Amino acid sequence: QVQLVQSGAEVRKSGASVKVSCKASGYSFTSYALHWVRQAPGQRLEWMGWINPANGNTKYSQTLQGRVTLTGDTSASTAYMELSSLRSEDTAVYYCAKDGAVFGAAGSFDFWGQGTLVTVSS
C-alpha cells in the first residue's frame, strides 16, 4: 500500500532554515510528481511546489520562490523540502502529497504524508 512518512516536528528561530523529509513506499517513486502543501493555523491549504523525482525537475509557487528548495533521493525513495529565511508566518503543518497522474497529465493528490509541524519563534 502507498505510504508517505514524514519527519518529526521542528522548532526554529526566525531567519533559520528547516528541512523536512518524506519517505515514499508502495509505488514507483520515480513515476509520479511529489508535491508539498502547507497549512498555517486556521488557514487554507497552500501549494508550495512539486518535484519530479526521476530527474529532479522542480516548479515552485511564486510566493515562495527563492526560499524553498525541493530535492529527492531516488536510492532512498525520499523527497525533501527545505525552507530558508524562516519568519513567524511560516509556522504551519507541512505535507507531502503524491500526484495521482503519471507525468504529462494533471493529477489530484491521491496520497498524503501525515504532516510535519514547523514552529518558527522569534
Next chain:
Amino acid sequence: EIVLTQSPGTLSLSPGERATLSCRASQSVSGNYLAWYQQKRGQAPRLLIYGASSRATGIPDRFSGSGSGTDFTLTISRLEPEDFAFYYCHQYINSPRTFGQGTKLEIK
C-alpha cells in the same frame, strides 16, 4: 491564479440529512480538473473526488461530485457521524495549484 471560493463557511446538519457544498472558481477550470478533500482535525486531507465527479478508491457512494466550468458541488446524500469534518476543493490544472478556504460540516 484561479481563486476558489467555497460556501457556506459552516454547514450545520444532523446525521441522515443531505449536505450540499459549493465551490466557485474565479475562472473556468478547464477539463474539470477539480478535486474535493475531507480533512479531520489533526489529520492529513483525504481525496474524495477527482475530475469533478469521479470517486477516489474506497470512497462510499454517498459522496458525489458535480459541476463544470466555474461552479462545482460536493453532495453527501445521507450524513454519517464520521462525515462531520472540513472539506476543501482544489483545482489542479493551472499553476499555481489552489485550494478553497474550506467548509466546516458540523453536527447540528
